[in-house]
Amino acid sequence: MNGRALVVAAFLTVGLCWASDHAYAQKVEHGRGNIVSVDQDRATIELRDTKNHVASWRFQRDAKVKFTDGAAFFPNPSVRDLRQPMYVHYTFVNQLIDSFDVVELGFRPGTTDTGGKYKQQGIPRTVTGLVSAYDARVRQVAVDHHGLTEAFQLTDRSDQRLDPGMQIELRTSWSGQQELVSELRILSAPASQKNSDDRSRQRHGHDK
Numbered sequence: 078m079n080g081r082a083l084v085v086a087a088f089l090t091v092g093l094c095w096a097s098d099h100a101y102a103q104k105v106e107h108g109r110g111n112i113v114s115v116d117q118d119r120a121t122i123e124l125r126d127t128k129n130h131v132a133s134w135r136f137q138r139d140a141k142v143k144f145t146d147g148a149a150f151f152p153n154p155s156v157r158d159l160r161q162p163m164y165v166h167y168t169f170v171n172q173l174i175d176s177f178d179v180v181e182l183g184f185r186p187g188t189t190d191t192g193g194k195y196k197q198q199g200i201p202r203t204v205t206g207l208v209s210a211y212d213a214r215v216r217q218v219a220v221d222h223h224g225l226t227e228a229f230q231l232t233d234r235s236d237q238r239l240d241p242g243m244q245i246e247l248r249t250s251w252s253g254q255q256e257l258v259s260e261l262r263i264l265s266a267p268a269s270q271k272n273s274d275d276r277s278r279q280r281h282g283h284d285k
Contacts, residue, residue: 109166111183114196115159122159122174124167136174147182154179161195196227196256204229205246205264211239218258220245235261242267 113123113131120138125131142154151158156177159165164181167174196202206222216231218239229247235258239245248260 103170105168105170107166107168109180110164112159112161112163112165114161115156117157120156124165134169134174135172136177140174141176143176143178144182145178145180147179160197160200195223199251201248201250201259203246203248205244208239208241208243208245210241213238218245218247220247229258230255231258231261235259237261237263239263240267 108124108126110124110126113125115122121133121135123131123133136156138156140156142156142158144151144154144158148154159177159179162183163179164183166178166180168176204220204222204227206220208218209221209226210219211217213236216236217228218231219226219228229249235247243266244264246262246264247258249256250259251257
C-alpha cells in the first residue's frame, strides 16, 4: 500500500470513528406532561408540561407505548391509543419522541366520557361551562371550562343568543377536520340577570 492509500485509509477510519461516536453521543432525554391533542396523520402531539406550557412534538409512528395506568384496557398499546387528558412520561432524541409511559389516564375507560372534556380530532364530546363571549356574526361562542377558555363553532341547529355568564352544555360532532356544536342547552342565566330578577320579585312582593 503506497503512502497516498495509507492517508486515505486513515481519514476513512477517523471518519467512521467520528460518526460512530456521534451516534453514540445522541442523548436520550426525558419529559412529562398532559396530552392536549394528537394528530396521527402528521405524527405530532401537543403536551402541557408541569409549568402549564403547551408545546408541539413529533413522535415516531412506531414509538413504544406503555400503560402503567389502565393496562388491562389496552392489551396492544400503540400511539393510536394516546389521547387527552392522559398524563405521560416520555423519552426523546433530537426532539423526536420514541416512547410513552401513560402513568395516569385521566378518565374511566369504557365510558362515554372518555376524553370527553378535551378536544381530540374526530371524537365528539360534551362540555359544560360558562359563556365568556358570543359573536353572532361568525356564530362562535367562547366557553370557560375546566380551567380553559375555548371557542366553539355553532351551527344553524345550535346557534342562539348567548350572554356572558350563562352556564351552558354543548355537544359536538365532527365534519371532516372541523368540530361543530350539534346541540346546545342553556342551564342557567348570568348571575347579574338572576340578581336583577330577584330584586324585581322582591319589589313586586313575590319573594318567598
